[in-house]
Amino acid sequence: MTATERATVGSVAVADLPALRRRVAAVLVTSQILGGLGIATGVALAAVLAKEVSGTESLSGLAPTATVAGTALLSVPLASLMTARGRRAGLVLAYLIGALGAAVVVVAAAVESFPLLLVGMAAFGAASAANLQARFAAADLAEPSARARAISNVVWATTIGAVIGPNLAAPAGHSVSALGIPKASGAFVWAAGVFLISAVVVAVLLRPDPLLTARALAPDTDTTKASGGLRAGAAAVAASGRARLALATLVIAHTAMVSIMSMTPVDLGHHGASIDLIGLVISGHIAGMYAFSPVMGRLADRLGRLSVIGLCVGLLAVSALLAGTAGGNHAQTAAGLFLLGLGWSAGLVSGSALLTDSVPPAARAAAQGLSDLTMNAAAGVGGAVAGLVVARASYGWLNLAAALLLLPLAALALFGRGVRTAEPTA
Numbered sequence: 001m002t003a004t005e006r007a008t009v010g011s012v013a014v015a016d017l018p019a020l021r022r023r024v025a026a027v028l029v030t031s032q033i034l035g036g037l038g039i040a041t042g043v044a045l046a047a048v049l050a051k052e053v054s055g056t057e058s059l060s061g062l063a064p065t066a067t068v069a070g071t072a073l074l075s076v077p078l079a080s081l082m083t084a085r086g087r088r089a090g091l092v093l094a095y096l097i098g099a100l101g102a103a104v105v106v107v108a109a110a111v112e113s114f115p116l117l118l119v120g121m122a123a124f125g126a127a128s129a130a131n132l133q134a135r136f137a138a139a140d141l142a143e144p145s146a147r148a149r150a151i152s153n154v155v156w157a158t159t160i161g162a163v164i165g166p167n168l169a170a171p172a173g174h175s176v177s178a179l180g181i182p183k184a185s186g187a188f189v190w191a192a193g194v195f196l197i198s199a200v201v202v203a204v205l206l207r208p209d210p211l212l213t214a215r216a217l218a219p220d221t222d223t224t225k226a227s228g229g230l231r232a233g234a235a236a237v238a239a240s241g242r243a244r245l246a247l248a249t250l251v252i253a254h255t256a257m258v259s260i261m262s263m264t265p266v267d268l269g270h271h272g273a274s275i276d277l278i279g280l281v282i283s284g285h286i287a288g289m290y291a292f293s294p295v296m297g298r299l300a301d302r303l304g305r306l307s308v309i310g311l312c313v314g315l316l317a318v319s320a321l322l323a324g325t326a327g328g329n330h331a332q333t334a335a336g337l338f339l340l341g342l343g344w345s346a347g348l349v350s351g352s353a354l355l356t357d358s359v360p361p362a363a364r365a366a367a368q369g370l371s372d373l374t375m376n377a378a379a380g381v382g383g384a385v386a387g388l389v390v391a392r393a394s395y396g397w398l399n400l401a402a403a404l405l406l407l408p409l410a411a412l413a414l415f416g417r418g419v420r421t422a423e424p425t426a
Contacts, residue, residue: 020213021141025150027205028134029157031198035095035131036161037168038194041187042102042124043067044166045173049105049184050121054114065380066118070101070125071132072376076230078129079369086209087137088202091130095199098127102192109185124188127195129372131158135348136368139356140210145301148308148353152297155349159290163283211365218361233370236363237355243367245412246355249309250375252409253347256316256402257340258379259386260323261285264337267395271328281334288341296349305357306413308350313410315343317403324399 043064050063074094082090101123108117135151142150172190173183237243264285265278273281300308316339323336352371359367389398 017141017217020208020210021150024141024206024210025138025153027201028138028154030205031091031095031202032131032134032154032157033160034194034198034201035098035127035134036158037165038098038102038161038191038198039127039131040162040165041168041172041194042105042191044169045184045187046121049109049182049188050114050117052182052184053109053112053117059114062118063121065383066121067125067128068376068380068383070122071128072125072373072380073122074126074129075132075372075376076233076369078126078133079233079365079372080229082133082211082369083365086212087133087140088206088209090133091137091202091206092199094126094130094133095195095202097123098125098130099192099195099199101126102188102195105188106181106185106192109188110181120188124191127191127198130198132372133368135352136356136364137206137210139353140214140364144357147356148300148305148349149294149297151352151356152293152295152300152349155293155345156290159287162286162290215361229366230370230373232363233366233368236359236367237370240358242358243355245309246305246351246358247371247374248409248412249312249347249351250355250371251378252405253312253316253344253351254375255378255382256320256405257289257344259382260320260340260399260402261337262383263386263390263395263398264323264333266390268330268333270395271330273330277330281330281337284334285337285341288338289345290341292342293345293349296346297353299346300350300353305350305354308346309354309409309413312343312347312350313406313413315339315346317406319343320399320403320406324396324403 046063046067047060051060054060074097078090078094081093101120104120104123105117106120108114108120135154138150138154139147168190169184169187172186174186176186176189177183237247261282264281268278268281296308296311299311319336319339319342321336322332322339326332326336352368355367355371356364386398389401
């Protein structure tokens with residue numbers, strides 16, 4: 001921190017916290033909407049642009065995969081920066097890297113370089129890392145009894161960008177038609193601009209920094225021991241049974257969701273579904289993921305993290321049953337995908353809150369970075385394996401595999417020692 005930042009953080013009184021919490025939440029929700037808008041606009045056309053640049057459909061899936069890989073790989077370095085300099089520095093850098101990645105994608109499209117496109121998509125994933133980390137920034141100053149709600153409100157804001165973003169693809173494409181580059185690259189021109197605006201919003205308005213302020217207000221926190229590295233995060237998680245359960249919840253829920261969701265359009269297509277119907281089913285899934293997150297936050301604060309983790313397991317299991325046995329019943333598939341999103345939301349909110357509760361303040365950013373690295377890496381592997389399972393077996397077997405993946409999480413939630421009686425930490 002600079003001398004000015006130290007003075008600002010040190011001047012925050014307990015009486016000022018309610019107003020500060022509201023301001024931090026407003027800034028994070030705004031950046032989340034903007035970031036989600038840019039991400040959704042770009043991701044909607046990533047595979048299309050990759051096909052145009054590479055000249056083959058078989059390589060088109062590598063573009064979104066590169067984005068997931070970039071999100072995972074950048075999570076820990078960003079967490080290290082946040083530990084040392086606060087949330088603002090990490091979020092601003094992440095949005096700037098995302099903007100740079102979007103610009104590289106546009107250049108790659110102009111020169112028709114597929115390797116350069118993948119590099120740009122990986123850097124583009126930094127914006128996703130920023131949006132994921134924003135949920136933890138919302139929890140920094142929240143009361144322990146209201147952490148899940150603070151997290152869920154930021155997650156909910158993603159709904160706006162996720163819904164509006166894909167609808168901007170067409171006007172974004174028209175905006176670059178005179179430049180002689182693929183229309184699909186217009187989405188990344190717009191995404192770069194949106195990410196830059198997000199960076200400015202956070203840099204100017206996220207003051208004082210919520211993470212640094214939370215540390216300053218915690219009397220037992222030794223900031224000299226704060227570390228944001230992968231080893232520090234792993235040590236903090238390993239030392240707490242609750243933290244291990246939280247990490248398992250985030251990883252398993254995210255992997256199950258991505259694996260099933262990624263192959264659902266393929267299965268719907270095999271059963272004669274139109275493009276419009278596939279889009280409707282995925283829209284319902286996205287609504288389940290984000291629109292009901294405030295409900296999950298309130299349940300996690302009122303009933304407890306463990307209860308909502310149990311709800312996550314139940315919803316994901318039912319969704320796998322419905323989707324896996326739907327066959328040509330498109331309404332049943334749609335119901336399964338909606339519950340899949342709802343179960344993911346329950347897992348993300350409760351798991352994120354429990355992880356924050358379970359590690360000391362000095363190690364929180366490190367543990368949170370580890371969680372985002374692990375869940376995205378596992379989901380990337382899950383998405384790749386899902387394609388092989390469907391190709392060699394069936395979509396039904398994929399859903400069964402995802403359901404079996406829930407068994408160890410259910411066992412941890414039911415029999416994990418110290419989870420049920422532990423209280424959230426400040």
